[in-house]
Amino acid sequence: MFSNQANMRPINSYPKWVYGFLSVLLALMVLYALPNMYGEDLALQVTGEKGEAISEPLFKEIEQHLTDSGLVIKKSSNDESKALYRFNDSESQLKAKDLTQALLRAKNAGDFSVALNLAPATPDWLKDFGANPLKLGLDLRGGVHFLMEVDMNVALKNREEQYIADLKTKFREANARYASVVRSADVGLVAKFRNEESRDKADVTVRQNFPELQTRTREQGEIFELVMTISEQKLKEIKDYAVKQNTATLRNRINELGVAEPLIQRQGADRILVQLPGVQDSAQAKRILGTTATLQFRLVNESGGINPQRAPAGAELFKQREGGNIALRKSVIVDGSHLTDASVGYDERSMPQINVRLDAEGGSKMLAATSKNVNKPMAILLIETKGVYETVDGEQKLVDTYEEAEVVSAPNIQSALGSSFRITGQFTPAEAHELALILRSGSLIAPIYIVEERTVGPSLGKQNIELGKQSILVGFVAVLIFMLIYYRMFGLVANIALISNLVFIIAIMSMVPGAVLTLPGIAGIVLTVGMAVDANVLIFERIREELKEGTAPAQAIHNGYDKAFSTIADANITTLIAALVLFGIGTGPVAGFAVTLFIGIMTSMFTAIVGSRALVNLIYGGKKLTKISI
Template identity: 55%
Template sequence: MLNKYPLWKYLMVIATIAICLLYATPNLYGEDPAVQVSAARGAAIEVSTLDKVKAELDKQDISYKSVSLEQNQVLIRLTDSEQQLLASEILKEQLGQTFIVALNLAPATPEWLQAVGAGPLKLGLDLRGGVHFLLEVDMQEALVKAEEQMLQDFRTDLREEKLRYTAVRKDNNGVTVRFRDAETRDKAEEFLKTKYPDLLLNDSENNGQFSVSAKMTEAKLAEIKEYALQQNITIIRNRVNQLGVAEPLVQRQGTDRIVVELPGVQDTAGAKEILGATATLEFRLVDNKADPYSSRVPAGSQKYTTRDGRPVVLKKQVILTGNHITGATSSLDEFSRSQVNIDLDSQGGSKMSRATKKAIGTSMATVFIEYKPTGEKTADGKSKLQKNEEVINVATIQAQLGRSFRITGLDSGNEAKNLALLLRAGALVAPVQIVEERTIGPSLGKQNIENGLSAMIYGMIAIVIFMAIYYRKFGLVANIALSANIIMIIGIMSMIPGATMTLPGIAGIVLTIGMAVDANVLVFERIREELKEGRSVQQAIHSGYDNALSTIADANITTLLTAIILFAIGTGAIKGFAITLAIGIAASMFTSIIGTRAIVNFLWGNKKIDKLSI
């Protein structure tokens, strides 16, 4: 029978649109002005902190909707923006430096929608407001660290090969190793050439001193810089994600810069804390023979200070840096004491194994290194950074360590969780500094949304009126499909994790509206042509849809390929436009081909009709 769908097809269309409608619904509830409180450096939030926040808000007569503990953060929902700012100022003053207080916008989605995983569209910086940072990676520091690592590797490798040297030192051109005789030098040079093929080696002799100088090739230098940039991007993204303040955008710009955008966060100072203060981690052995309270420190060692102010003397040689850590979790040992389980990559596991083989029973320290701007400028206009170091943990080595080991001796479960967070987030390969920052207010985003919605509404009204007048009842069918198309776009965008709606994304929706109607126009015009040629109503409908299908598919597939290319090579807003366009194309093909056909078949299919209202 012509123009009759089986029941399952009707149910499929209804179910698809119903699911998209369900996940699009949270966008109707809007957002509450909110203040978010989290512990500095990712420490756990206690219930006592929640009680303290409530007490301070009640004491100052701050009107709030709710105060809750969510994902290790205290979230305070306020009644308006004025109360939000007042609450933020009070909490910053009362909680001190140990907590991060940031302004935010919290979705007002009902619990029954949250239970099925439904949430509102994530809005980009241009729509929601927030903070924008441009970070610059200190590539010179990355090269210095690579040379220091090369120096340590030379010492370790030559000792293992039993090639005795008199000195291993850094110079302006790289690393120089000195030997007592030419024979040992030649053996060492041959060994280093085999193990380090990406280094340039030169031997020399001067006043009875035989030496080998190692210098990195241009390709190796470029590789180090690229690795530093990519690794820093990954680590910064991990830090922002694990602290869970906002849906971030973290991407590279040029050869040494990183763009970080945090939509919804209006507090620049709080956002800086969230980025992690450009820190690195190092593991060093404790010099147990040195007196930490003496003013004299043995050669090869250095005095540090723990978080509680106690002095400790550590060996200068670094066992491992944090960029070799692949995983870290907190747990309890067999005596119910807090510990952190560490997983390393293969290279890090080899280094740890060699370093701890003869160090069983001694202590190992985890050093937290932070680079902070001094306010002064270098000759090339960049900010000078001050290096601050503190020991965050000292633990006893109980056995030779490999790719997996544990850190014990922690004071509490909170300290273990904090340390695991720092290790998981990773250590920046090179310090970064903020060269540009700006706050985009929510009022500008609100204006962009209003302008985008106005364009969408006016476009829809014009199309609805035209279709209703020109195609009559079939025009009304097209208008129903158009409404379903928009619901599907918003619903699918809300379901996709990480998808963000930007101003170009709204432009993609407006463009899709026109494309969706275009498909219906092709079908309706084809039906008209079939009717003019004397076909029956049922034959005209059947032929109209079948004959127009190839044209619609060709037009939409070519546009979809364009969207895929834009997504592949574009960045930021271009990707947002491409995603919205691709989803819109898929939704428009579904509604214009299957959706309208289902309605037409239901109303006119398999019936004796002499005339169509088209």
């Protein structure tokens, strides 16, 4: 006689391995939820201009200076990315910032960023397991607020220079010989010709190929000029495009930073509003968002010699990162607009390098130039556009801009290069990662400057948040008491499952990269807690119905869980679909609600069905029951 081994197991029982698995899972969830119990410390962060940490002697000197000034430092640390000094109160934190800035100015120690931050107080033993607290959104914890302005003058200049290159090509194709095509601050673009016939050919060419350019003719002595002005509609398109493209680039950079639920939106004609909830390293965010970095690859003008003081004819003089000057040819082989990817790697000496990939056009240009110049030096020029600010009526105003150009390295061309190659130089790991991020996320159409920067506090205020926490706690406790009184032992089981569900939600949100808890997210948690209770209520009421019909207690428990499962699954799956739709089309608070709702539904189904049944089986399984407490 043959029988199914599984059928020999007593009713309402699980194999031992199931209990072992659930115990380990619960222990892991508790472990990863635990960091949220420790809160955060008020901290002062000091980093270098390029994001690198300060030297150990300077780190110790700042610490000693703060201690000598009567401040109590709770804890200090200095790793490869930042130096942190933790304090017990905000007064000490603010005083430490002023003292540190004064010390750095007095020492003339270079450019450093000194910022107020909140640092997680998670113990080191939890960090060793990779356990970190979940991030709070702008409406709960606050964050960083930037108002950024797009430099429309540079956007227009770049577009006009593109027009000049295109016009020259079209004039050559039409055999309209020109003397020059230049930008004019007064009228726009001016093309100069030595005879009227060439100018007329050019005029026809412009009207046929560039209808957005309005043309008129004039004479300056023996020079015949064609004046071209960009139409108002096209000017608006150029400015709109600059804002839209810069917004997209900022979004890419923020995604690289790992910030969840950022607010990025246009404000006015030339400004972009950026809010980053839960960001601790405001200095890094400001540096990455505000940096306009692009690369140029140029051949070195070797006639200038070593460390030239004057630029030879047809060349420009630039500073080298390693020190001294270098002369580069004016013509650019490839610039950052052809770059499609940039990642960090390490060379044969374990030094950081940036691996670059170009598009097809850029690869062709690079191949053509390097094939003819093997064994000659080619420079990698990094150009950053920065702003000069003045504080007017308590608000930062952009008053001027300037470019900083630096030759990262100028190695010899060992062989012809194509679409993929590497950039080596004296990079620190932090510099290499940051530069790769900026290049990878896309070049900005025009420079952007931070005209307003502030730390945003909770939008509902501290008191309202505390009241919200209290109301959630009161509601949660009320549900626990009701379940315990109404369903007795089974109510206790439901309460344990309910508490486990809350632990699971917090732990998973703490583990998921980029997950941020917002006020709507708390509403999502409350909703899933209610749904978890509903699931247990359906099961318990089904068990009661079975008992009323005269079913044996053990069989009633079995039937209650089995028959209620389809109803619970249907209700949760439809809500799950709604959560996915909300996440897909929603932004900001709506997406925050959807994330916690999705996670909560998954955990509540697991704890309400699998978790509670495991406890019920542990209590009642394998026993001859005549009565159960429900």
